[in-house]
Amino acid sequence: MMKLFDFMQLLQNMKENKRWRSTPAVLIKESIADHSWKAIVMAYVVWKQLELKMDFFKVIKLVLVHDLVEAIAEDTDYRLVYLWLVSKEDKHKKEMEAIEEIRSMLPSEIWQEIYELWSEYEEWSSKESTFAKLIEKIESIDHVLYYWEKYIDIPDKVAWYCKNALQKCPELRWFYAGYANKLKELYLKHNYEWKEAYEVDWEYEEFKDFDKFYDFFHLAQKLKETERYGSSPLIEKKDKVAEHCFRLAFMVFVSAKWFNQNVDIPRAIYISLFHDINEAITWDYDYILIHTWVVTPEDKHAEEFKAMESIRTMLPKKIWDDIYSLWAEYEAWKTPEAEFVKALDKYESISHLLFHTFENFDDADLIATYCDKAFIKAPELNSLYRQLKKQLKIEYGKWWKEWKEEYDLV
Secondary structure, X not given: OHHHHHHHHHHOHHHHOEOOOOOOOOOOOOEHHHHHHHHHHHHHHHHHHHOOOOOHXXXXXXXXXXXOOHHHHOOOOHXXXXXXOOOHHHHHHHXXXXXXXXXXXXXXXXXXXXXXXXXXXXXXXXXHHHHHHHHHHHHHHHHHHHHHHHOOOOHHHHHHOOHHHHHHOHHHHHHHHHHXXXXXXXXXXXXXXXXXXXXXXXXXXOOOOHHHHHHHHHHHHHHHOOEOOOOOOOOOOOOEHHHHHHHHHHHHHHHHHHOOOOOOHHHHHHHHHHOOOOHHHHOOOOHHHHHOOOOOHHHHHHHHHHHHHHHHOOOOHHHHHHHHHHHHHHHHOOOHHHHHHHHHHHHHHHHHHHHOOHHHOOOHHHHHHOOHHHHHOOHHXXXXXXXXXXXXXXHHHHHOOOOOHHHHOO
């Protein structure tokens, strides 16, 4: 069980390690987890809209694992490759060394699936991997457009970034055309040359309401900015909601396989991805507010429901209904999938604090018992929870806090 615990803690590095590290023009550097979460959300929405004939759960898994090696190898900024300061061969070698290090942390059947998914993504060897690759690149363009003046450094690099992937996945041509048009507007506005070769046909049907999708993805972008633990000044190492959702989704994927859990794994992952989507509007309700009765659970839910109603108008009904049902299922907390995700959601929060040691703790009773109620409904995960409690107990000793007998009840 210690190996699974260690792997979960390794995933925390995907929050800590930043992208765009070697691009001085990029003033706001997102994490690998931020990027991966939003790429999966974009993949989900686009796939639903186009009703593409492919193994979509594989697409989700491909995007989930595509940057896993960067938990160890960190991100190799595309700018370095573009300027020939780092070769693709050296980048791949470093990533292969990282994937081998991860091998020792997981049972062979789980590691093998992750390795095959990562290799498939790297080699663009299926229609699912080309779809995943292009969506991942479009997410980067969407991110650049969101910040624009804080990001642009080499105009040619940005305009060409998706071209190769677009040729291998023409199904998304019309979707990317919307982004090409947005880029063109900004290039011309800021006096950058817009070359004819950058053009993508703007005649499309599937995304005739492109601006609505664009607005939704920029709303989702706010979860990269939405800080958790905002009402807890003693917690200095805070994360973002997008990072939390990504790591939770990865935990769900691995834990369901590790424990051979009888849950609908795709649905559980989708729940984890969208369970906090309302916080793009409400921001995060730090649990300390409820714990101290500053905010009631009823008031919190009312505000979140109001936010979900606001988001409803941004997406076609068929897509919104799916996302809303995932969110509502999590809130109701009655299905096996919701119970499984809820337990790991709580675990993810406390293991985040633990990653940064007792110096990132605040309320001793709350931290020690925060997951208890959720794990009662998911007893199959209790061996993992006991490992978390064991590590917390060690940190409480360093923190000079009493580890009470009732804390050990799991």
